[in-house]
Amino acid sequence: xxxxxxxxxxxxxxxxxxxxYGSILALGLFLVSIRWKSWFSSSFDLKSADIKQASLVLxxxxxxxxxxxxxxxAAARWAYQGRSDxxxxxxxxxxDAALMALxxxxxxxxxxxxxxxxxxxxxxxxxxxxxxxxxxxxLSVIYLVRTGSLGGRIVRPDLxxxxxxxxxxxxxxxxxxxxxxxxWAWPSMEAAHFIGMALVFGVVSIIGLRALGVAKGIPFxxxxxxxxxxxxxxxxxxxxxxxxxxxxxxxxxxxxGFPPKIIWLVIGGFAILYFTIFDxxxxxxxxxxxxxxxxxxxxxxxxxxxxxxxxxxxxxxxGDGG
Amino acid sequence: MGFFIxxxxxxxxxxxxxxxxxxxxxxxxxxxSA
Numbered sequence: 001x002x003x004x005x006x007x008x009x010x011x012x013x014x015x016x017x018x019x020x021y022g023s024i025l026a027l028g029l030f031l032v033s034i035r036w037k038s039w040f041s042s043s044f045d046l047k048s049a050d051i052k053q054a055s056l057v058l059x060x061x062x063x064x065x066x067x068x069x070x071x072x073x074a075a076a077r078w079a080y081q082g083r084s085d086x087x088x089x090x091x092x093x094x095x096d097a098a099l100m101a102l103x104x105x106x107x108x109x110x111x112x113x114x115x116x117x118x119x120x121x122x123x124x125x126x127x128x129x130x131x132x133x134x135x136x137x138x139l140s141v142i143y144l145v146r147t148g149s150l151g152g153r154i155v156r157p158d159l160x161x162x163x164x165x166x167x168x169x170x171x172x173x174x175x176x177x178x179x180x181x182x183x184w185a186w187p188s189m190e191a192a193h194f195i196g197m198a199l200v201f202g203v204v205s206i207i208g209l210r211a212l213g214v215a216k217g218i219p220f221x222x223x224x225x226x227x228x229x230x231x232x233x234x235x236x237x238x239x240x241x242x243x244x245x246x247x248x249x250x251x252x253x254x255x256x257g258f259p260p261k262i263i264w265l266v267i268g269g270f271a272i273l274y275f276t277i278f279d280x281x282x283x284x285x286x287x288x289x290x291x292x293x294x295x296x297x298x299x300x301x302x303x304x305x306x307x308x309x310x311x312x313x314x315x316x317x318x319g320d321g322g
Numbered sequence: 323m324g325f326f327i328x329x330x331x332x333x334x335x336x337x338x339x340x341x342x343x344x345x346x347x348x349x350x351x352x353x354x355s356a
Contacts, residue, residue, distance in 0.1 A: 122349070188328040225347065
């Protein structure tokens with residue numbers, strides 16, 4: 001029984017449709033929530049704040065899920081390498097499009113998260129942020145559909161027009177050769193990666209410890225203001241981390257410690273959403289004890305980010321270090 | 323040489339993070355509803 005997928009291509013098939021259909025759904029919900037008359041008269045108004053909130057949460061989840069989707073795709077590429085029945089130029093074109101899709105969906109997730117944070121803080125979102133989500137969301141859908149179409153041609157060539165040549169943008173190859181040819185590129189990004197890691201873990205620890213009962217004099221809303229610092233640290237780490245991965249993907253997909261690191265990253269990312277938007281933790285005032293759910297989420301968040309750090313550090317040592 | 327370039331890169335990353343944080347947080351300063 002092969003109920004739990006364990007190979008790169010199998011995991012990729014399970015994950016790769018989620019960003020495509022999910023982003024179309026999230027963009028659809030976002031468009032439905034807008035009152036268009038007000039949009040054109042430049043005063044922003046919404047039909048439904050709840051539908052907009054749902055679309056923003058979905059964009060954040062999809063931005064996080066785009067990372068394992070891309071990584072399992074790279075694992076599938078290396079599993080297919082050298083097979084005569086697979087068109088590798090098509091695979092590379094698919095991967096080039098996937099990197100752009102990851103970039104735009106990731107950026108959409110970032111601005112959607114900022115909108116959720118602003119909404120919690122000010123009970124409203126800046127208009128520029130909503131325009132940015134719309135623009136980036138449309139670009140994400142365009143690149144995701146192109147990525148999906150190229151990916152479909154790899155596994156089901158019979159469903160597509162035969163004989164038409166496909167050429168990728170070459171961006172993956174450009175990043176690979178650039179990073180590998182500049183000797184200081186890797187250590188520079190490592191240094192930035194460690195600083196980003198310290199920001200994420202620092203902010204997560206402060207917020208988690210308050211929920212667990214440390215420094216009860218501080219109201220949660222004061223610590224909520226620290227969240228963008230942690231989010232910026234995460235952004236630095238996703239950017240530098242993806243550069244590492246793209247520059248040496250064959251080695252990363254062979255490492256036993258890499259899948260657990262990414263799984264805990266996804267769990268840790270989702271857990272931060274709880275502290276960003278949920279009412280029960282937002283309403284914890286000075287001297288209040290946080291609810292049990294908040295304490296459990298604090299343990300989960302600190303624990304998952306600790307696992308990301310540990311598995312990240314153990315990458316070359318744990319199991320088959322690649 | 324490499325060390326200084328690495329240091330410069332890190333300082334640039336920190337400067338961008340600081341600028342973004344200032345920009346995100348400046349409204350919170352004037353409109354903090356907490």
